[in-house]
Amino acid sequence: MVGTGTSRAALAYLKALYALEEESPRSGARGRLGTARRVTTSAIAERLAVSAPSATNMLKRLAARDLVSYEPYKGASLTRKGRAVALEIVRHHRLLETYLVEALGVPWEEAHAEAEALESNLSESVEERMFAALGRPRFDPHGHSIPTRNGAMPKTSRRSLWDVSDGEAVLVAQVPDSHSDALRYLAEVGVLPGVRVTIESRGPIGGPLFVRVEDNEDAPVALSKEITEAIWVH
Amino acid sequence: MVGTGTSRAALAYLKALYALEEESPRSGARGRLGTARRVTTSAIAERLAVSAPSATNMLKRLAARDLVSYEPYKGASLTRKGRAVALEIVRHHRLLETYLVEALGVPWEEAHAEAEALESNLSESVEERMFAALGRPRFDPHGHSIPTRNGAMPKTSRRSLWDVSDGEAVLVAQVPDSHSDALRYLAEVGVLPGVRVTIESRGPIGGPLFVRVEDNEDAPVALSKEITEAIWVH
DNA sequence: CTCTTGATTTAGACAGGACTAATACTGCTC
């Protein structure tokens, strides 16, 4: 299993922390080099649908095990050790998603939840077999890159579809993995990783983006600000 | 996942209870018809490597949820409801074992442990997909029959190899699924489900059984009483 | 019928996780 001796719940916190560190600060090209971006207690609590005190409580325990560095009122961040565990489980998750979709035909939008249920009990040995069976994939079905076994995470584009200017054509790199309704819709209109899309126009301030999908003669599809912010392109 | 709302630990108890009910009483052709064979607290505790008080405690809680019928000092047995949950998880377990071996090439003797780790988080949907991918198998790699989805358990032979008389030839129906050392050995010498074997001779009282494996010109293999008692034939 | 022994259960603690209510801190505004 993962990060031996680390409970399912603790792993969930580490994973959430990892995700929040990744997505949040964009840190405006600043704050790189060890300036560990701290994540607030409430952000974690919200992400895990747990009360704030529960989060505080768990963060303190994870800190005691040197998996996160936590300073009261200042938020938390993963230690090197905690990051390794988080990456291990992210790898499990994404590999499982890929396997479920590719090998077992699980629908795209259900893969995330199924993988989440299984990820914390997947052994390294089975993981390795799935990895080989899939041909050592580098991306999961949503376009997220799969960390390597020794915990290296390939860099990916961080430009969101929302930030693309009108008329520009870009390649979809990744879409979110949760929110199955949204995923079902994206699959339906063909906005998938690897597909080229062009911004046709956009509605008034904060309004929807009208996107033309390659090889699709239909009317452009309308996508909300929220979803286009979560779609990354290059 | 399984038996919704039932924790991993509780499921382990139900599964153990099911296994113990199955293997124990042989009930000398008597005690059929509803005479629910009661399993002792200590048998469960031993099986799960847990203290006796822990077992008592859990049995009481399972009884409160109407999953087992439990009477102090008299042992416990599964209720209809508990049996259904147990069978569901047994199905998950055996299907997973089969899948791991067939589809992913996990070694025979490791399948049990890997399946155990995953079984309680397998959704019905993924289970169904694995079942279909395998061609709706009826037996797992150790020859145990896989309960149907609606909880019916096909009857199997209950004659143990130990009880076969000298010179008689029988077909191996099933071998145990745990004890990887023993399994590795059985695989090595070719004593597998579906293989025909003949009892050559047996050592002095309680001594090893010497078994000749079909199509194998080598010397007969020696198998202990313990292992031959756990191998079922027809 | 009583005693002894071994299996079981009760009692009492503890660790992990989660919650609500109450308190304390931080940082922004004036």
Place this chain on the structure above:
DNA sequence: GAGCAGTATTAGTCCTGTCTAAATCAAGAG
């Protein structure tokens, strides 16, 4: 620099599951 709003943390409970030590039951031996 004081006040306030909002965020975080502490306090105190609860529920699972597990353990050890102590008490209790059941059943066979005499």
